Amino acid sequence: MSKSRAIDMANTALRDVWTAGRKPDDVVLRVGLIQLAGDADTPAPLTRLIKSRGIALRFYLLALFEAQCRLHTDALWNSDRSLTGVGSWADFIAIDGAFDTQSATYMRDTKQGRTASDLRLRQIQSALRTLEDLGPEQALVTVPRAKNGGRRQYAEFSLMKETGRGGHQTPDTYTVPKNHWSARTITVPASFFLNGWVQVLHPSEVATWLLLRALSQWAPRQHVESGVYLYGKARLEDFGMHRDPWEDACQRLRDFDLIRHAHSGDLDSAPDKLGNQVADFWARESRERYEPYRWQVTDRGLSKDALKVCMRELTLRQKRLDTAALVHARKKSGQPGE
Numbered sequence: 001m002s003k004s005r006a007i008d009m010a011n012t013a014l015r016d017v018w019t020a021g022r023k024p025d026d027v028v029l030r031v032g033l034i035q036l037a038g039d040a041d042t043p044a045p046l047t048r049l050i051k052s053r054g055i056a057l058r059f060y061l062l063a064l065f066e067a068q069c070r071l072h073t074d075a076l077w078n079s080d081r082s083l084t085g086v087g088s089w090a091d092f093i094a095i096d097g098a099f100d101t102q103s104a105t106y107m108r109d110t111k112q113g114r115t116a117s118d119l120r121l122r123q124i125q126s127a128l129r130t131l132e133d134l135g136p137e138q139a140l141v142t143v144p145r146a147k148n149g150g151r152r153q154y155a156e157f158s159l160m161k162e163t164g165r166g167g168h169q170t171p172d173t174y175t176v177p178k179n180h181w182s183a184r185t186i187t188v189p190a191s192f193f194l195n196g197w198v199q200v201l202h203p204s205e206v207a208t209w210l211l212l213r214a215l216s217q218w219a220p221r222q223h224v225e226s227g228v229y230l231y232g233k234a235r236l237e238d239f240g241m242h243r244d245p246w247e248d249a250c251q252r253l254r255d256f257d258l259i260r261h262a263h264s265g266d267l268d269s270a271p272d273k274l275g276n277q278v279a280d281f282w283a284r285e286s287r288e289r290y291e292p293y294r295w296q297v298t299d300r301g302l303s304k305d306a307l308k309v310c311m312r313e314l315t316l317r318q319k320r321l322d323t324a325a326l327v328h329a330r331k332k333s334g335q336p337g338e
Helices: 006-020 045-051 056-070 117-132 205-216 220-225 232-239 245-254 274-285 299-303 307-332
Strands: 026-030 187-189 259-261 295-297
Touching: 006 056, 006 187, 006 259, 026 056, 026 307, 045 205, 045 274, 056 117, 056 205, 205 245, 205 299, 220 295, 232 245, 245 259, 245 307
Parallel strands: none
Antiparallel strands: 026 187, 259 295
């Protein structure tokens, strides 16, 4: 994606929509996407989208962003945006393609329709199927069928509210929510979309970040003073997040400067590498056994170019892995380590 500039071009398309529209500072999400109220046996849509392959979660969040750039509060969703072409839904998606060993490039065009444009369209169609197949009541989109009841008419899809289609005959079509505690909402900065974070984060990382963000807004004073956290039972039963993807996602988000171990200091201040290292050390050393880590969400990381940050951190991580492998090999062979 770096070589093809896919993320840069997707960011440009999204910024065009934002600039030509209402320019929202934040995108407002209903809590129902993250946690359904009153039904412990039914997982929230976010929980199910973490486990799905493809770009379903990303596409739904992008659709909410696009809607709030165009529509006022309480306005009913409608759209004539096409699936392909300039300014289409496909322009909002940055994806990678298969690597071709002969040409040493990505996505070589073939007669089988393997162009980047074709692949984006297929990914969008797959995302729409996933979002609709969440169930008759939890579907996050509805896609009409052809008159004979056969093929899906993907270009005519309708967006549903974060809680799903609902159980009535009339679908619960998406409306832009008010940002108010009584409406059970959380906010996501527009920079999450405009600077490429929505494109580069794994679904489990997006979900973890949204959960921590929700906790920080539900308990703002605690978030600032001592951080927010989730015990394993609540994390699994209320949000469907298992330990390994949660902990891995927290570490990646921390590397990307989107969250930090809770400590005193201005959340909006520039990161202090030494200070963060000290905070990380004390977070590990002072944590009681079986106690969860406490986190603070730091929005300043969202202002950076997501691809550059991820490439930098992945490069550093690979160097650490290579160094560790070299030390291990030397120890195994009896040679002194560095």
